[in-house]
Amino acid sequence: xxxxxxxxxxxxxxxxxxxxxxxxxxxxxxxxxxxxxxxxxxxxxxxxxxxxxxxxxxxxxxxxxxxxxxxxxxxxxxxxxxxxxxxxxxxxxxxxxxxxxxxxxxxxxxxxxxxxxxxxxxxxxxxxxxxxxxxxxxxxxxxxxxxxxxxxxxxxxxxxxxxxxxxxxxxxxxxxxxxxxxxxxxxxxxxxxxxxxxxxxxxxxxxxxxxxxxxxxxxxxxxxxxxxxxxxxxxxxxxxxxxxxxxxxxxxxxxxxxxxxxxxxxxxxxxxxxxxxxxxx
Numbered sequence: 001x002x003x004x005x006x007x008x009x010x011x012x013x014x015x016x017x018x019x020x021x022x023x024x025x026x027x028x029x030x031x032x033x034x035x036x037x038x039x040x041x042x043x044x045x046x047x048x049x050x051x052x053x054x055x056x057x058x059x060x061x062x063x064x065x066x067x068x069x070x071x072x073x074x075x076x077x078x079x080x081x082x083x084x085x086x087x088x089x090x091x092x093x094x095x096x097x098x099x100x101x102x103x104x105x106x107x108x109x110x111x112x113x114x115x116x117x118x119x120x121x122x123x124x125x126x127x128x129x130x131x132x133x134x135x136x137x138x139x140x141x142x143x144x145x146x147x148x149x150x151x152x153x154x155x156x157x158x159x160x161x162x163x164x165x166x167x168x169x170x171x172x173x174x175x176x177x178x179x180x181x182x183x184x185x186x187x188x189x190x191x192x193x194x195x196x197x198x199x200x201x202x203x204x205x206x207x208x209x210x211x212x213x214x215x216x217x218x219x220x221x222x223x224x225x226x227x228x229x230x231x232x233x234x235x236x237x238x239x240x241x242x243x244x245x246x247x248x249x250x251x252x253x254x255x256x257x258x259x260x261x262x263x264x265x266x267x268x269x270x271x272x273x274x275x276x277x278x279x280x281x
Contacts (some may be wrong), residue, residue, distance in 0.1 A: 004048050008069040009038040014061070016271055020245060021057045023218040025049050038067075042074070044173060093134045098155070101187060111162060114187045115153050116180070128216050128242035131267040131274035132156055135240055136214070138265070139276075141165045144211040147232065149202060149225065154181030156214040157197075161190045168195040169208065175199055202228035212238045219244040223255050230259035235281045238264070242274035249273050 006027060010018060019030050019039060026049050027041035043049060051071055058064045089099035096111040105112060113133075133156070142164035148157030151170035161168050168190075172178055178199045185195050198204065202225040213229050215222060222241055229239055239261060241252065246268055252275060253263060260280040267274040 003045055003074045004043040005072045005074045006041040006049070006054065006069060007038075007072070008041065008067065009033075010063070010067040014063060014067065015039060016245065017061070018057070018067075020219070022054070024220055025053055025057070028218065045175070090130075092130055093137060095137060096133055096159070098133075111159070113155055113159055113162065115155055115158075115184055116187065127269040127272040128244075128274065129155060131269055131272065132214060132216055132240055132242045133159055135265070135267055135274055135276055136160065136163065139212065139238060139240075141212065145169075145208065147205070147208075147210040147213045149213060149215040149229070150217040150221070151181050151197065152177050152216070154184045154197065156216065157181070157195065158185055158188050158190060160212065160214065161185070161194055162188065165212075166194070169205075169210070170195065170197045171200050171204060172197075173199065173201050201225075205232055208232060209234050210237060212240065214240050216242045219248045219252065222252060226255050226259055226261070230261065230279065233279045235279055237279045239277040239279070240274065241277065242267075242272070244273055245271055246273045249275065 006022065008018065015032060015038065022041050026043050026047050028044050029042040030039050032039045054069060055064070058067050089097060089103045091097055091109065095109060096113065097106050097109045098113045098115060100116055101114055136159055141160050143166045146157065146160040146165040146168045148154065148160070148168060148170035151157055151172045154170055157168040157170040170181055172181065178197050181197045205228060210232050211234065213233065215225065215229070222244065233239065244252065249266070256277050261277040262280060263275060264278045265276040
């Protein structure tokens, strides 16, 4: 199976709205180009988005003449290999170092997450991952049951284990992400008995209940998955969400309200948003 890659050239003012539109069409991973020249987007394995649908989006905004794009097929290989070999470590909230195994550690910081991304989303560089890692610092993870939904690299589930979670369950629809998450749990010396990772979507979650669910996924998937998440939450459980824009907050809160999930806090960062919701007692 191959992936579909969209290389889209546009001015900075259209990047955010077009990423949001492409996410609705089925693109799930985005890499912004340097110098605000647009972005590259990838679908999940095997999904093909017709060129006509992309053109319809451009026509809707009347920007067909100022935007260009091309579609290509990418075989199952690591298209981010060069970036991954050279990506810089980051520090979140002056407490958490996210680095690759070849980066130097910083013993002065209380927490460290080692990630080898391998095409999976989630190195902490993107605002949405950064927001959830920072938000997790405010919650007590000790002895908790945690679910990492759409785990990507596994960074959020790994950090939950580092913070003391008793058990971490994680899933992703992408086979490569599952393999990568398992590898990264190992790199962080998380005991095999402390985590499980599987391939699937929210409908494949077992009957277990979780104290904390972490979901860094796009808006449309989150709206669909509320009904699944709430079935696996105890009264008082937390649901941490990211992967959407400020403009999407009200839609998400409206859907969350149907399942007695109420906002506890939010994070805003460069137009991206994150929410901490709690299930009513």
